[in-house]
Amino acid sequence: MSEDKKLRSYDWFGKSDKMGFVHRSWLRNQGYPDDYFEGKPVIGICNTWSDLTPCNGHLRDFAEVVKRGVVEAGGFPLEFPVTSLGETIMRPTTMLFRNLAAMDTEESIRANPLDGIVLLTGCDKTTPSTVMGACSVDLPTIVVPGGPMLNGRYKGQCVGSGSFNWLHKEKQKVDNFTDEDIRAMEIGAARSQGHCMTMGTASSMACMVEALGLTLPGAAAIPAVDSRKKVMAQLSGRRIVEMVKEDLKLSKILTREAFENSMVVNSAIGGSTNFLVHLLAIAGRMGVDLKLEDFDQIASKIPLMANLKPSGEYLMEDFYYAGGLPVVIKEIKKYLHKDAITVNGRGIGENTADATCYNTDVIATIDKPFQQDAGIAVLKGNLCEQGAIIKPSAATKELMKHRGRAVVFETIEDYHARIDDPDLDIDENCVIVLKGVGPKGYPGMPEVGNVDLPEKILRKGIRDMVRISDGRMSGTAAGTVVLHVSPESAVGGTLALVQNGDMIELDVEKRRLHLDVSEEELQERKAAWIPPSPLATRGYVKMYIEHVQQADKGADLDFLIGGSGSEVTRDLH
Template identity: 55%
Template sequence: MTTLRSSEWYGGDDRNAYLHRAWMRRGVPSSAFEGRPQIAIANTASDLTPCNAHLDEVAQSVKNGVYEAGGIPLDLPVMSLGETLVRPTAMLWRNLAAMSMEEMFRANPVDGLVLLGGCDKTIPALLMAAASVDLPAVVVPGGPMLNGTFRGSPLGCGTGVWKLSEEVRAGRLDQATFLRSESSMIRSRGHCNTMGTASTMAVMAEALGTTIPGLAGTPAADSRLLEAAHASGRLAVEQVAAGRTISQVVTRGSFTNAIVALAAVGGSTNAVVHLLAIAGRLGIELTLEDFDRIGADVPLLVNLQPAGAHLMEDLFRAGGLLAVLDQVADLLDDDPITVTGRPLASYLGTNPVWDEDVIAPRSRPLAPDAGIAVLHGNLARDGAVIKPAAASPELLVHRGRAVVFDSVEDFAARIDDPDLDVDATSVLVLRGCGPKGYPGMPEVANLPLPPKILAQGVRDMVRICDGRMSGTAYGTVVLHVAPEAAAGGTLALVRDGDEILLDVPARRLKLLVPEDELSSRRVPAATADGFAAPDRGWEKLYVDHVQQANTGADLDFLVGSSGAEVARESH
């Protein structure tokens, strides 16, 4: 029988063991400390993370499953990040959440983990932390909200905001009608119902093998989520008995499967920085180029907003992720196992598609090449990304003059100016929004278009930024430019009127300025003044140690697993 890690706290008759058992008793019988796996339920429920507010109910089902399997469930509230509320951006604290979770997992007498997440940064932070500690762990995604509708049409959470707000700015939708849509968008508990970052990371968790296969995308309001949570509690106990840690489940091949899944579902570009960070914690070599190499030729099969028409409830109804993976099984790595101990491949081959308008067959894909495209050139020496499935095809090869904004504040102050020197062929450039520059790499890359361009009926322009964009957003947006402007990137040297070439098929992003002229340019004072310069606290630690987007934007001293061992105490 596997020696339980928790026995280092509870086993024996010495004073320390006495203290640990005594403080944990409070009605708990002695048998709770006698060879029963202690399972921490890492719970990101919070009223200030509305997408995760229902996770206390999910946690109760997990507890029931743990008890049933002979384990002891322990609720462990962990740092929660609500994408829609925290300022300046939730990404600023992803690494802090992961670091704090890691330390709590390691410091406490737990043998296994059940990770409850939903909103964008919570599943990545939980997986980064679990990878660093390398305990047995299973993910239970909180699930998307039910479909919303407005004026008879599907209203996608997030995506609807971007579309409707642009119609208001274009003068084609009145403010009162726009505001009426507010209560229609959030119809139930759960995270965004588009293929935004939350839904994408649930899919990634399943493709990596860290959930019970078939779980990702189960709507938050569906009772089958609670059934799966119960089963996940049981599974956590079984994982401990088998000694099946996260590093045994998530291997190099698991990331191949995740990248294929990312392309097939038209997932969020945010998955790139999160998968790179998770791989870094496991010591697995994963590069930006792997996303292009593995995902470029994968067909887009899922017809979901923002790249398509439907919503997550429809994907679940149509067969879910397993039905999608059945269509691209030949592109997957057959070797990686899941948290059940069985290979992911063993769950494929028997998953029909129930609605081909939602999940297209391989023979009729929505797009033949849907993976994240990785761009290089003098404007992105270490790479930038674009999501072709969410872009306008006619803009994927484009040459235009730059209209430059030095900060989010600069953009907000000038974009609505009718005298702004911009036309539909211009390239909007926003800098100072990378990991160091903002700090935290906010979701601002999908810049609202100038009203005078919207009035012409134009709904997309090429936009370039060293920040991120919401997974619910769309458009011809080049983002994650590395190095960022604040880290010596060429983006800091772009001037109004400079010509920029975007050539997605050739994977090029080039500033058409002679190298000798570029070498003579200096970063403008207005640009440098916009870069973050914190002098204390987490922000200073973050800015001093955060890596660039092309390696996952983790902190340099957190890369690599350090295991579950903890120093012995002395009372």
């Protein structure tokens, strides 16, 4: 490699000065031979493994498989940990710490002698956070998704991990599930290594990075325990070494066209609503001008091609056996930028040209999709001046145009205290309004937007109502749920001013969300509104509250937008 194109790691390992001696000599205590310091591309393996992140529990082993591929290709692999975000365990919500993990990833990459990066991801936020951090440094980078679990099993039936969570109350209160039934479900729902096997956020994120061109073709859907996932990891280790030699950086892959492809693919698979807030944040790191409205204009009229829970019937294991994401990409190619480059150096169209579908019950043909116009809809109106979203493929068709009386809960604690009160003035035609669960207000924008219905409503046989909040919803959940209302209630958005008895109009076809209160009345309420007290006075959470942007901008911290590149702040020489 010529001097003008020398490896970034040369500044650590290639010099004969004092600091070169220091950098090499301490690493030698790990037993590395001389040739490891003589021009081999140094590959950082960014590992989100943690015992506290069960969905990523197998990534410790996967790192060794990736290292094998790196060594085979002539690279020098060095694994490093970053903040891991376990969706099922962390409180109050992993979204509060997504930006912290992104900072950790960014600074770990920049500060160390790394020429290329492999991101080992799985659970929901571990994918966007590490991609965000890597984008701000802009080195050659490849993603190895950890893969979904095998299908959950319960009394001979397939069940989705995550999806049952949102039916727990209904099953106990209405369907008379016993404690033994619940325990059997608990044991069988998550029965192998891997992340949720529904088309929830983790699977949506895996498909997101494949559609962006950041994985080898077909990586997203392979189950975590399938041996072919390890093959993909080893091949990814080989490929990242070549990417370094080709100088195939993230900025060459993550173009505007790649982001548009990812939006289209997410619609076609019935992906999570969380996709929007994460893709917006990634675009902000890359300097790609992506707006909330783009999701509606570009991807809301895309047909639903995957019959996967929570919008359909099957699970990710079935999706893989049916041909996986390459089949979907091939079927919807007319909506895509087929020449968008991917990590293997080829266009996404070329990568999927030979994809074959093995089960049309799981993956539809473009001529006979499971649903038309399945993309996430972006709403506007006086209740959400900067936007709100709804997932039509997971909603009740009859509620997509609805006018109802607001039943307001000021906080999630208020909701829990009153929702099952027999005297609560609510019926199935009402609109449940939950405040205080946005980025600043919670803080962290938790997945509580799809709140359970009142017990007395469930006992009437009603399974869905219109629900509105400034929070998020799990990708494993379903319902007629309006999310990400912006501006949020904690900063004085119109949502903060909604009162019990106000009439709210939802019209998804017209993209309208309207609070039927006069502007004069709203101004009076605004003048009397008292902002909530800050929920943190120190540390990261205080910084987060002071700097987090609204959902329509991706909820990144305002000072993290863009990137600083790969140059270290100061050299020790």
